[in-house]
Amino acid sequence: MRRFALVIAFMAGLNAQAFSQKAEIEAVNAKWMEFFNKGDFAAIGSLYTEDATALPPGSAMVKGKAAIEAMWKSMAEQVTDPKVTALDVKSLGPSAAREIGTFSLKTKGPTPQEVSGKYVVVWEKVGNDWKLATDIWNDGK
């Protein structure tokens, strides 16, 4: 009976951890969108790990938070109003998680178009903060 109670407590703990990770990651996503819309790319860079990798469609991998900051700054010349939605956050342990989500954004210019797609982010906990460690996306959702 005691063992059963322990198993239930352990499973509840795992669920609470996964729930908390998703909520914490969604909070970072909200900051990401806020910083992008403000044009604060240094703040966006600070959401990534030092050695993070971004894998944008149609171009080379982008390695390190400084290069990722420059990538988003450059992209913001062409697109605006990104929205990301976390569909599934899977805990990979106390300090790693995998997020699958969808995004949309609008192209700039005389005839703006909505672009949408899907993404995977591997998150790593650095100190108390969840940071994007691997960030890849493509079109279609």
Place this chain on the structure above:
Amino acid sequence: MRRFALVIAFMAGLNAQAFSQKAEIEAVNAKWMEFFNKGDFAAIGSLYTEDATALPPGSAMVKGKAAIEAMWKSMAEQVTDPKVTALDVKSLGPSAAREIGTFSLKTKGPTPQEVSGKYVVVWEKVGNDWKLATDIWNDGK
């Protein structure tokens, strides 16, 4: 002195774990290519976790090993000779890892073209086997 030796032993253990994970994952990648070239899509499906997600460019997410098996079978009507190269495997713990790599394949038809790109796979250890749990790719490398 003893503590120092323990730290060294612990770090060596971490490195050995990461090395072993990369070698084990490369072995699964080799099987993946072999099965694709043989047209054995049930065997390809068996390399994925039951609830794996694939995120192919230009179309919707594909959920579950059965649907992923069907996706690769359908893709094999249009492309052949896939080659994947693991560039970086990062351990996320004893039972999870993140792989970044590049791929190339050839289109079928009268004028075959080489297509190349990059990918991220989140691996999970199920029993003694590393399985693809999340598989996303895009063009450009």
